[in-house]
Amino acid sequence: MNWKRKINDALTGATGFQLQRVGKVDSSDSGPVQAPSADSLIRPPADPKADRLLVSPIFILSPVRSGSTLLRAVLNAHSALHAPHELHVRRLTVGFGTSLAEKAMDALGHNRADLEHLLWDRVLHRELVKSGKQYIVDKTPANAFAYQRISTCWPDARYIFLLRHPASIAKSWHEASPDKRTPEEAAMDALRYMKAVERARCALTGLTVRYEDLTAEPEAVTRRICDFLSLPWEPGMLTYGEQAVVVKGLGDWKDKIRSGTVQAGRDLPAEDQIPESLVPMVRTWGYQPGVTNPT
Template identity: 30%
Template sequence: MNPEVRGRRLIFVGGSPRSGTTLVQNILDTHPEVFGGPEFDRTRDIIELRRKLHHSIERGRIDTYCSKEKVDAALAGMIEGFLLPAADRAGKRYLSEKTPWNVLVFSELLDLFGAARFLHVIRDPRAIFASMATVAEKAHRKGVTPPPYTEALDQAIERIRECAAAGEAARRMAPGRVLTIQYETLVTHPEAETRRLCDFLSLPWHPELLHPGQKKHAGEKTLDGVWYDRKDFYRDPDTSRIDRWREKLASEQVARINAAFAADPLFRGFGYDFTADARSAGDRITVPAEERDSHAQHGAEGAADRPKISVVLITCNSGKYVRESIESLLAQTLPFHEILICDDHSEDDTWEIISEYAGKYPGLIRAFHHERNLGIAKNLNFGFQRATGDLVTLVAGDDRFHPRKSELEWEALRARPEARVVYSNVRVIDEHSRPVSLWYDGKGPRPPSGDVFLPVCTKRFFPGNRGVFRNWMVYRSAFEEAGPFDESFDLFNDWDMAVRLAARFPIVYSGEVLVDYRRHGEGVHNWPARRRATDMAAAIHKNMPLITARRPDEVEEIARHLQDFLE
């Protein structure tokens, strides 16, 4: 079947857990032409299989047996084969598959099903976490272990951000096929919103859509008394839960959520108020849907004061991880002006993967492949010399950015106009993308801002970590003034650059965990100790004029710490 017509009977619903996806699914299931069944759960697993098969094809290991096109046709057929018979048995034309985590693979489902439609549900993050906390309480009462994100606020914030960023990225990719539905608008103006939903799906509107709680739904078979009981499941749209978080959450929790989402362009575009005296979300839903959609899309895509940010991605035999790295750049809530990918003569499938993405995003991704290995510093300079943005940031092919990295670092720079460089906290992950540790876990002194020359030289940015800030974002003019990466050594060129930047400019800390730094057996951190010591000694010697220009007490402290490090 032509990929452009695959999925014409499918509707995929997704969003953060507790965002209102169940209400949307029950509304769809109330429509005479739609069957909205229980959660299928395994769409993400099928997409993960697709990724693995595509990866093996790109490496030339299984192309004897299949092509990407054949894989996609088979997997699309499998999904339709699982789902559509349920719609047929119910005598319905369309099948709506609602699993909240669907949103994380919307972009790939868009590729797989050229005619499917997608619904991304968003809700006030405070209300989401309040609902998650209720789930955790019910689970404990039943002797069940709840998912960590229902109790740990940091994890909940990360999940909400991840889902929102993925849904918005999919909408940008195919705005005519992805509709964002705001929970508060749906329950405040159910007729207007369900009419808008039907228009999007090219379906006639029916009054029954206003009363999904009055119809039996197949999804009730998964009721477990934890996520839903019958009373909560069979509800019509109502506004009683919009502000329930005010009674449920502690003031400290509200403050942390407000700080996390105050600058988010998607939520800001939909009118959420994250100030201390925030009005009700229901009170703010007063504009027509068409105007609100336009406002949200412009809030997420194009404020006039938004800078042009370039990102330089360097790779060398990064095939295991480079997809994750590129996807993290594409998922930014403040989109990059350009993505420059500089491949340093990879001998695995890295370049094939890069070429695939460059073909998909020709106006965004600029890809370069070196015919010989240049080394880290030369490869970085190659990318920075070609950057055209007002600001530039950098990432290695085995690391990842948080979806709000560019946005929150830009906000930090705007709050400190004198600063020319911004950096963030770092989460260490392993080869399987599992979190290992944070560089700053809230214990000890907060990472510094302002004149950070002394912390740079003494490598005391993060308690217990002898590193300096990494994956920073810098004004391109400031980088040009500091000079290029030193190509005479590969290790510690990050420290050398940090010294030169800190000697010239104020630097600001964003206060957020925005970088995933991967530790694995093939990373440069595993290079021989002798080479690391040699490069560090060379970097120190080179920067002695900058070091000795400081106050005598600082020079003495720097000398003591550097000597300890070399020993």
């Protein structure tokens, strides 16, 4: 449109500013990470000691409704582990307000992705320092879609993969918001998370934990986790007490664990209760009808 260009040229000449159309904002946090610009190569820290404040951050990579809130509370009860509510730091972005700012950062050796990594690290480190603990644990399920970016940002990160029977995940996802999604839609939506977690499991080194094992044998599982993290096991992890977090600005969203000990989960679904779309993932994760602890 020539008239739009003329108005913009006149505005630029008079004020130095231009009008630009704002792109559509994706409110979902489960999609792929925003692709960086051509000059924002995603790369590890050039100087890990100077560029990263966090040491060996821990990420729980799990689908939605897989027991990650329970595991978060259990780990947060350890004296060395700070496991806050979901922080979604991967959605924090950095932009250059002017070309001069971009050139200045380039002179320092930073592209946009580098600066985003510095921001993510600083936010998580601040939470860790406030807690007075040694290691931070992030359990945001959508992180599974960004495992490559996260592993590049923190090369020394450690990973706990939390699995649950796919049909149980889908059922719980539907029950969480039955007015938003049908059982079939819940299964397909949850499957996206499962596939993302499985891709991460194949690409990264970490510890795989099953929700069914955590609820059936909490001491044995938490001891395995502590061994993996090179931490002494603490009995308080099994009686984690009440930990409640209400996140301001997120409406009625709450992350709350009731006081008490780890309780047994629901029974595994029978074969005829497994949606056909989830059968391949059931097999991939080694679940069989009636088997509580698959190999």
